[in-house]
Amino acid sequence: MITALITDSITVVNHLSQGPPMPVLDSFSLAGKTAFLTGGSRGLGRAMSQALGEAGAAVALSATTLDGARRAAGELQDLGINAYGVQLEVSDREDVDRAVADITENFGEIDILVNNAGGGVGGAAFDAAEDTWRQVMSVNVDGVWYCSRAVAQQMAGRGGGVIINIGSMSAWIVNQPRWQISYLTSKAAVHHMTEGLAAEWAPYGIRVNAIAPGYFHTDNSPIYEPEYKPYCVDPAPMKRGGEPRELGGAVVFLASEASSFMTGSIVKIDGGFTLF
Numbered sequence: 001m002i003t004a005l006i007t008d009s010i011t012v013v014n015h016l017s018q019g020p021p022m023p024v025l026d027s028f029s030l031a032g033k034t035a036f037l038t039g040g041s042r043g044l045g046r047a048m049s050q051a052l053g054e055a056g057a058a059v060a061l062s063a064t065t066l067d068g069a070r071r072a073a074g075e076l077q078d079l080g081i082n083a084y085g086v087q088l089e090v091s092d093r094e095d096v097d098r099a100v101a102d103i104t105e106n107f108g109e110i111d112i113l114v115n116n117a118g119g120g121v122g123g124a125a126f127d128a129a130e131d132t133w134r135q136v137m138s139v140n141v142d143g144v145w146y147c148s149r150a151v152a153q154q155m156a157g158r159g160g161g162v163i164i165n166i167g168s169m170s171a172w173i174v175n176q177p178r179w180q181i182s183y184l185t186s187k188a189a190v191h192h193m194t195e196g197l198a199a200e201w202a203p204y205g206i207r208v209n210a211i212a213p214g215y216f217h218t219d220n221s222p223i224y225e226p227e228y229k230p231y232c233v234d235p236a237p238m239k240r241g242g243e244p245r246e247l248g249g250a251v252v253f254l255a256s257e258a259s260s261f262m263t264g265s266i267v268k269i270d271g272g273f274t275l276f
Contacts, residue, residue: 027258031056034108035255036100038062038090038147039117041072043218044166044244048114051248052255053081057112060103062088090117090143100150109158112255113151115144115190116166120183133182140186141193148197152206160205164254167191167212169270176231187212191266198264207263209254214270216242237272 030052040049040061053059053076061076061083063069069085076083084107088099103110118140121132148163155161168187175184191210198208215223215232223232223241233241250267253259268274 022257024258027260028252028256029056030112030252030256033057033111033255034060034103035112035114036060036062036103036110036151037114037116038088038143040114041068041085043220044213044216044247045114045116046072046075047244048116048247048251049083050076050079050081051245051252052112052114053079053083054248055252055256057255058082058084058108060084060086060107060110062086062090062099062117064089088117090115090147091138093142093146096143096146096150100147100154104154109154110151110161111155112162112164113147114164114166114251114255115147117143118166118186120180120186122178122180124179125181128182136182136186137189140183141189144190144193148193148208152197152201152204155206156201156204160207162255163197163206163208164251165190165194165208165210167194167210167266169212169214169268169274171212171266173274177228194266195264202263207259209259209262209264210266211247211250211254212266212268212270213247214242214268214273216244216247218244235273235276236270237275240271242269242271 035052035057037045037049037059039045041063049059049061059076059081061069061072066087069087073083073085086099086102089095121136123132144165167190170184171187171191194208194210201208217223222228247269250269
């Protein structure tokens with residue numbers, strides 16, 4: 001089975017290298033593809049869901065509540081995007097399997113997976129509640145693993161696909177002013193998981209990359225408030241935070257044939273924050 005899949009992947013690679021070159025703008029199109037984005041009902045996830053849809057993909061998105069998922073899917077549908085909302089708790093492996101099966105049966109086989117669902121709980125290492133570590137890891141790390149494995153098994157059987165994990169510049173720095181060791185550790189794990197899976201799954205035609213956002217302005221990230229601005233905005237060379245729509249181009253690039261020779265890459269989008 002594995003030998004056959006690897007042979008098929010080599011055939012695909014040979015075909016790509018021998019065929020006529022695709023016009024560069026055409027290579028960004030996601031027409032005919034089905035994307036699944038976890039945590040897609042608001043903030044960065046909602047913006048990336050719209051970007052994938054605008055590039056031509058049919059978009060399934062999840063939220064922890066069915067109402068939230070359906071509301072966001074309805075917003076995309078109002079924009080002319082084929083969208084589907086599912087309830088999902090990514091830290092629950094059985095729930096992941098159920099949601100993936102639901103999307104596959106009722107919406108389409110998944111060509112693109114964006115592991116966006118995540119969160120952080122602040123607190124100094126000595127003061128954090130006992131369950132903080134497990135709570136953050138179960139969503140930010142276990143959830144990426146469960147979703148990646150469930151979808152990649154389908155992708156491998158079809159000859160390939162794309163997985164994009166949402167990491168963070170926090171994998172490389174220690175954020176201020178709020179201590180959050182569990183979040184920092186979880187995002188470093190996501191980055192290295194991305195690299196490990198990219199190496200292991202390349203023979204199956206599956207590309208795995210990650211985006212590492214810096215400080216973006218969302219309802220849950222009030223970076224312009226006086227408490228946070230001196231730490232989150234002022235040190236950046238661009239002197240501003242990112243807007244959610246500014247992740248759209250990167251996620252479309254990584255999801256499309258425009259990035260066909262990229263795997264195991266971590267794309268940092270932080271307004272230059274980590275340069276200093």
